[in-house]
Amino acid sequence: MxxxxxxxxxxxxxxxxxxxxxxxxxxxxxxxxxxxxxxxxxxxxxxxxxxxxxxxxxxxxxxxxxxxxxxxxxxxxxxxxxxxxxxxxxxxxxxxxxxxxxxxxxxxxxxxxxxxxxxxxDAGARLRTSAGHTGCHVASLALNRAVADRWKKEIRADGLGNPDFDGVAIDVSLIRENGSTDTYRLGKSLRKKGFVTEGLADDLAQVQDAINAALAGWVASGAAVRIERDGDLLTDRRYWVCELPEQTVRIPCGGTHVDSLAELGAPQVLLSLSEVDGTSVLTMETSVG
Missing domain, CATH: 2.40.30.130 (Elongation Factor Tu (Ef-tu); domain 3)
Structure with a gap:
């Protein structure tokens, strides 16, 4: 054939x-x-x-x-x-x-x-998965902001101008219906890039609160979300675009998304730290809806 x-x-x-x-x-x-x-x-x-x-x-x-x-x-x-x-x-x-x-x-x-x-x-499953994916993106931006003061070296910035911890440290990201799980390795290579891990366990609740506060504010703004693309073919570049109150953010992304942050309901992030093969791992569980 x-x-x-x-x-x-x-x-x-x-x-x-x-x-x-x-x-x-x-x-x-x-x-x-x-x-x-x-x-x-x-x-x-x-x-x-x-x-x-x-x-x-x-x-x-x-x-x-x-x-x-x-x-x-x-x-x-x-x-x-x-x-x-x-x-x-x-x-x-x-x-x-x-x-x-x-x-x-x-x-x-x-x-x-x-x-x-x-x-x-299945339109319902698509919508719930899209909400999970949009929630993942805004949670990563809020995480970057919440740990911005832990960098002692300059690294690339995210769409809001904060050090891109998510982009540098991400190990695995999994999108699910109405949520996501992101894991970050806090190993030697990240510390060499300038991220300070000391004291993070003590500050974790404060970081989590800062993320959730940012998410609440962004959802309340009803910021519009859209996908921009260079073309309609599978390999054409696509971008997640969100009109946050601070400024419009554009992130390369091939997934599906909701049309507004208002569709995320009351998103919540839960942070935890663990040891995996001798390396500290930060896990961010995000739920929406």
Whole structure:
């Protein structure tokens, strides 16, 4: 079967949860599940490069049959072979490669090139996940502000002009419905960059209070949120833009988001410190709604 030569057109950055599409390629994966590539999709996939936001819950209607999308993954092809997730051997934008959304269906799913498809995403789950992702971004900005006085060397600034602790120290970020979990390693490399870890445990409650106060103020402002993008293809750059009272912030982001901070309800952050393999780890649990 013919593999696509162009990146998938992605519609989820605009908030789309439904679209008509055409099947471009069907392939049986190891284990029997069926990979379906479409010309356009509203389904947000997992990107192995930064898998913070998971795949949308979705259904593909092919003919009169609804097929559950059991996974959605970023894949890539050079026209000869389809590679999935971490098995992609080249970086995004590599000439001669198409980057695609791979809709994974259960084994036995019937689809063929040229079939018309109706894509339907679970709108409620999308909204809750989008709220979690937006909450994650504003919480990271509030965290950066709350620990700004702990830097003794100059590092890059975030969108509000504070030292970008989140960008420098982040280890893992996981988005979930109405929340997120971010972990930060407070190891030797971070201290060499100028971050002072001494006394953080004693000040943790104060830092947490400062973050929650900032979040409350930003949500009360009803700041508008939008996604700006360089184009509609999967590899086109996309940005989270939030019109905070202090100034508008723009962060590269491939995920989905709500339209206003007012949709976050009463967000709360909980901070904790732990030891992992001899290194201090700061965990930030954010809940919204």
């Amino acid at each position: 013919t593999l696509p030569t162009q990146d998938t057109v992605v519609l989820y950055p605009s908030g789309s949860v439904r679209n008509a599409a055409t099947v471009l390629h069907v392939e049986v994966l190891p284990g029997g599940r069926v990979a379906v590539l479409l010309d356009a999709t509203s389904v947000h996939p997992v990107d192995a490069g930064w898998p913070d936001q998971g795949a949308d819950a979705a259904v593909l209607r092919i003919g009169e049959i609804d097929h559950t999308v059991v996974d959605a993954i970023v894949g890539a092809t050079d026209g000869a072979e389809l590679h999935l997730g971490r098995d992609i051997p080249v970086g995004k934008g590599t000439e001669g490669w198409a980057f695609v959304v791979v809709h994974v269906l259960e084994s036995g799913a019937l689809a063929a090139e040229g079939d018309p498809v109706r894509v339907s995403v």
